[in-house]
Amino acid sequence: MEDIVIEVRDFRKTYGDFVAVDGISFDVKRGEIFGLLGPNGAGKTSTLESLEGLREPNGGSMRITGIDPTHEPRKLRNIIGVQLQTSGLPESITVDEAMKFFCAYHGVEPRYDLLDRLGLEEKRKAQYHQLSTGQKRRLALGLALAHNPSVLFLDEPTAGLDVATRVELHNIMREQQDEGTSIILATHDMAEAEEMANRIAILLRGKIVTTGTPMEITATGAGLxxxxxxxxxxxxxxxxxxxxxxxxxxxxxxxxxxxxxxxxxxxxxxxxxxxxxxxxxxxxxxxxxxxxxxxxxxxxxxxxx
Amino acid sequence: MSAFINHFSFEFRTGIRNRTLLLMNYLFPLGFYLMMGFIMPAINPLFLDTLIPALVVFAILAATLLGMPDPLVSAREEGIFRSYKINGIPSISILTIPALTTILHLMIVVIIITVTAPFLFDAPLPMNWVNYALTFIAMAVACVGISLLIGVISASTRMTVLWSQLIFIPSMLLGGLMIPYDLLPDVAGKFSQLLPATHAMNAFNGLAMGAADYSPWGAPWGSVIVLTLSGVLAFALAIYMFNWDRHNTTQRGHPIFALLALLPYVAGIFLL
The missing domain is CATH 3.30.70 (Alpha-Beta Plaits)
Structure with a gap:
């Protein structure tokens, strides 16, 4: 039997009369990288935010390692790691402080080794506003990984990064995958999704229009x-x-x-x-x-x- | 506990690192203190009697009303609270820790004012130190509560300026800092009882500075109670109405509920 880590069934999210997500279902297995693709407004963010416990679904069910993100947020916190697209950190916090701060709330020792691994060893005393876009993204990934989550949510993880850093981040993602971490990858970068994801779901207007491995999805097209x-x-x-x-x-x-x-x-x-x-x-x-x-x-x- | 201490320590350092907070916590109150100390006694020698409490009240108003709401709104707008929520940082810590660190910064400023004023300006020291400390804490709690509430209900940083100035400017003009309460017209005097600064000056003068006849309505302990109650009520409302992010469609309570924090002041007009 396959080891399902994330289970989404008939998930629906509305904002007033607007239906952002209209009854989607998918599973993510242990150690799988699952790509969530779609144009802006397709429902990716609503899906991710509901899985992260930030939004309450209007219908259907969601489970992450058996935990209901809406009703068991405390249990969820130590299971998931989230690399947000936006900053998510105060401007004046230093890199070291950020690591210490988040690890303290997760009840784990600070993972300064991750900062070194992510090429931030020279920036550990720098304040957040002094970091480049790439350094901010690397810090966000380091913070998301610091408490060894079983499920990692990556939202545009390599946007704005140089080639070397992008390769390094991909290597880290593969290592996490090898260690059994399930990764949900939301990206507009199709090459990245094709290279990294084991399976992909494409959302359009709140529905999943196709799902499968990158090979399966490309094979089901017009075939030209x-x-x-x-x-x-x-x-x-x-x-x-x-x-x-x-x-x-x-x-x-x-x-x-x-x-x-x-x-x-x-x-x-x-x-x-x-x-x-x-x-x-x-x-x-x-x-x-x-x-x-x-x-x-x-x-x-x-x-x- | 280590998470709370860690968060407190970072937030306290932010109060010095962040230029705006450094200005509101230290530079503006201490600069104004020096300016008023050198100018006002020459214009009005009686100002010396209330120099310490007036400048302590000013420091509290500046650090809280002008310093606290903006960072709350900015953090919500920039997604910092979302990141806090994902990482399990409770909303009560998000509101309590800036409140406590601001009070700690204020204690430092108040000590500087209290220690230097007699040497620099020959200002009289408080006669009752316990009541002086209690009144400071009551005023700090009241203003911190209101400031948190403004930060929670304001949709933008522009709105925080509006709400904060609605309290800050009348406090400066009518709160007894510059013009004694008994020189105010009746209507203005009654209106001023809606302001924390008026109650703080009433309590400082009546309980700490040995000027029990300062306030026409007396009851300086009543002012301490009004300040404390309003601060606790505002804090409770801020916790209840706290919003993790601007896209949240499940915000509790209409912003107009924030006016409930004024109830102790309204009751004070009739009861004190």
Whole structure:
């Protein structure tokens, strides 16, 4: 039996007449990174805030390791760690003080080692307002991890970070995952979600429109694979250069780009055509649809499941 | 307990590190004290008799009404309280700790004023030190309570300025700090009894400074009770109406409930 850590059933959240989340259900397993994606206003924040115990659901149920976030907030505090998108710290608090302050309320020893690990060792005496955006985000992650939570909520964790810091944060997330921490990752960065998340749910207008692994989600789209071809001659400009399973063809920067619904016959036919015309193939690239392509496809078409 | 001490220690340091709080806790009250001490006795020699209590009351008004509400509103707007809630920091600590640290800063300022005033300006010292301390605590509790309540009910920092000035300016003009109560017109005198500063001056003069005939309505202990009751009531209302963040749709109580904190002053007009 799978070890379910987060269980959401028919969760609904309204603000007056406005329905922010309309009866969504999902599970997150132990040690899983679960990506929550969606455009602004899709209901991600309401879902996260309700799981964090900041909002009261208007319907359905939520459990984190069996704890009801709304009615058992004290138990919840030591189970979850939250890296907020906004600052969440007083301007004049120093990095060391912040660690000591939050750890004291969680009843654990300050984890100064985490600050060193997150590259904040030189900034431990600096006040919060003196930190850069990246340093603030790293501190927020350090504070979220300090009490060894079973569930970690990360809201845009790498927004505004340089490449090296982003890689380091991803390594930390993987380490946490290996230690059995479940992570809910809310992000607009599709590449990050595709790289880090084991499973993803895409929200649109308060509903989950698709859920699955990144591979499953990209595979369930229109299924168009991009084939970019460059030749020495102009064989692909021939009127007879038509290939099977191609739904669209465009020319751009000396490349002929074909969108294919069945990659095998398309590529075979292109190669055969080029060879038959005594032309030379310089470059041929096959790109499957990315999560970003699928996300845009879903959010622009609005096809709720 | 260690969490409370840790929070208290950080909040106390903030009162010195933060420029606005440093100004309101120390620089403004002590600067005003020096200015008034040098100027006012030359204009009105009788001011010397009330110099210490008047400047103590001013220090309390500045540190509380002008210093406390803004950080509460800003912390709510910037999501600091959300982060506190997620990390299990109770709302009572969020309100109690700034209240206690402000009182501690005030104690330091009051000691500086009380110790230096006789040397610098030849101001008379209190005659009853216990009553002096009790009145200070009652006034501090009253103003801290009101300030917390203003911080809790204000939707923005601009509103805190409005609410705070509604009490601060009349307190300066009518509270007995600059103009003695018996020189005020009747209506203004009655209105002034709605202000904590008036009761504090009544109690300081009647109980601590040896001027029992200072107040026309007497009852200096009544003023101490009014101040204490209003402070406790305002604090209770602030705890009840506390809002973790601006998006919270489950805020308890309409802001107009805050006016209940004035009940002890209204009762004082009729009973004292």
């Amino acid at each position: 694979t991009k084939v970019s071809v460059r030749t020495q001659g102009s064989s692909l400009s021939d009127p007879g250069a038509t290939f099977p399973a191609v739904s669209q063809h465009v020319s751009k920067d000396e490349y002929d780009i074909y969108f294919s619904t069945d990659i095998g016959p398309t590529v075979s036919a292109i190669i055969a055509h080029v060879q038959a015309r005594q032309d030379t193939l310089i470059d041929l690239r096959v790109e499957r649809p990315s999560l970003e392509d699928r996300f845009l496809e879903i959010t622009t078409s609005g096809d709720a499941q």
